[in-house]
Structures are given as C-alpha cells and as structure tokens.
Amino acid sequence: MTRYGKVERGIVASYTAVASRAMALPPQREHYPQFPTQVVDVVDLSPAFRRVVLQAPELHTLERMGPDEYVGVFMPRPGIELVLPENVFNPRSALGRIPEHVRPELRWYTIRAHRPDEGRLDLDIISRGHDGPGAQWINSVAPGDHVGLRVQTALYASAPPTGHHLLLADETGLPGILSILDEHAQRSADTSPMPRLTTLAEVPGADHIYDEVRMSGVDVRFRGDSAPGSALLPALRELTLGRIDYAWICAEGSTVAAAKKYLTKELGVPRRAITSSGFWRLGRARP
Numbered sequence: 001m002t003r004y005g006k007v008e009r010g011i012v013a014s015y016t017a018v019a020s021r022a023m024a025l026p027p028q029r030e031h032y033p034q035f036p037t038q039v040v041d042v043v044d045l046s047p048a049f050r051r052v053v054l055q056a057p058e059l060h061t062l063e064r065m066g067p068d069e070y071v072g073v074f075m076p077r078p079g080i081e082l083v084l085p086e087n088v089f090n091p092r093s094a095l096g097r098i099p100e101h102v103r104p105e106l107r108w109y110t111i112r113a114h115r116p117d118e119g120r121l122d123l124d125i126i127s128r129g130h131d132g133p134g135a136q137w138i139n140s141v142a143p144g145d146h147v148g149l150r151v152q153t154a155l156y157a158s159a160p161p162t163g164h165h166l167l168l169a170d171e172t173g174l175p176g177i178l179s180i181l182d183e184h185a186q187r188s189a190d191t192s193p194m195p196r197l198t199t200l201a202e203v204p205g206a207d208h209i210y211d212e213v214r215m216s217g218v219d220v221r222f223r224g225d226s227a228p229g230s231a232l233l234p235a236l237r238e239l240t241l242g243r244i245d246y247a248w249i250c251a252e253g254s255t256v257a258a259a260k261k262y263l264t265k266e267l268g269v270p271r272r273a274i275t276s277s278g279f280w281r282l283g284r285a286r287p
Helices: 006-019 091-095 133-138 174-186 211-216 232-238 253-266
Strands: 034-046 049-055 069-075 105-115 120-126 146-154 164-169 196-203 219-222 246-252 274-280
Touching (some): 069 120, 069 133, 091 105, 120 133, 164 174, 174 196, 174 211, 174 246, 196 232, 219 232, 232 253, 246 253
Parallel strands (some): 164 196, 164 246, 196 219, 246 274
Antiparallel strands (some): 034 146, 049 120, 069 146, 105 120
C-alpha cells in the first residue's frame, strides 16, 4: 500500500479546510487504490452511451465510499503498452513525469456498477457529442485492451442520511444519479429513515436515453443544440422544492455555477449543503 508524505497530506488538509467553508466535501481516503485493469466487454447502451466493463483482482476487495464513486482511467496511447504513474495524491503531477511518447491520458468517470464477486465494474461513458481523449478512447476501446484505474471517492458520501436531497445533472452526471438511485432502491426495505430524492437531468436528445434511464424515474429534459443548462436551469426554477437539505450538482461548469447561485441566492440553501463538480466546460478541454 502506498504511503503518502506529510507534505502531500498537508496540502490536502489545507485545501479541505478552505473548501469545506464553500461546499459539502466527500470523505478522503487514507490510500487511493491504483492498478491495471483489462477491458472484458463493451456494450452500446444507446447511440450516445457505451458501457465498458473492467476486470482486475483488486476489484474483488474494493470498498466504495459511496454509490457515485468516481475513478480515474489511465488510457494508453494507441499501440503503446500501459504505463502507470507513481501513486501520489496528485496523479496529474506524476503523469507529467512520464515521457510524453508513452504517457497515458487521464479522464474521470463514475462507477455505474461494481460486482466484487466477479472482480468487475461498469463505466457508462458518452460516446457522441463530446471531444477529447476520453471520447476518442470510448469509441475505439475493445475487449482485451488494458487501462489503469485510480479509485478516488464518492461525492454523495457527503450527503446527510435523511432529509430532502436534490440531484441535478447533465449527460455526464447522469450515471452518477442512476447509481445513487440504485442504492436508494436497495435500502428501501431498510426500516431506518431514508432521504427523499428529487432528480432532474438535462441531455442533448433521445440518443442519450437508455433503458436504465427510462426505468429510473429521473425527470429528463432535452436541450437539443442549445447551450448547456438551457433546459435544466428553467426546469429547476419551475420546480416547487420546499426545504432542501442537500444538493448534488454534476454537469457542465457554467451550468453548475448557475444552479448553485439559484439554490443559494433564491432558495437559501447553505453552501455547505451543496456538493458540486463541473465535469466539463463548453469550448474548453479538461486539463
């Protein structure tokens, strides 16, 4: 197991202390598992979503922090064997020390399902309408390929166990909402109090809707060719929400910012009751 240095831990602690005043933060791991995996299946869920199934011995014993656990995927360049960076707190800094001609790309995705008995997990990834290394990889990946995996944490792990939870997403955050709803359904037979969930998602069009989305009950709005947030934000303002005890927002960056502003300024939701992440930014590549 990798042990991180005092300097690295001090940097994270300082960031956490500052950031916790502005939003609800997920728990941090003592150790971030990082290991190679093999692609064992690729499934087209819809014209715009593909599911990649990864397998590794480490996945038999992986314990997730929450239902929307996210992982970094190290994607080797075509024709180049997988090279994993040193396992440090900041994987980007370690990637920069790998020679460019063998350096893998790194992109982050939410675990859609984890089957410890099989040592497998599923990632549902957009295959159309987005650019960059992740889009190129998802459209060329095939069984037998190898990628690296870095397990991080779960944003929804910061949510209180009860109350009214609002979940907002676009197509990139949709797998996370589905995973949270799965956990909610699994706990429904539990006698302990459960949170009440309100879900709202925005996608470009019907090509982003697959069977699990249809059956989930998520309120999905289509934006077509309009700007990100153009369907979600008006729909959010139309909702009669009442008291919100926690909000989870994962979407395009400007959409996230606008939704947070509405919740805090118009509805009085405390910043510390909101977890958010801008999964992408219009016209700007992720670093």
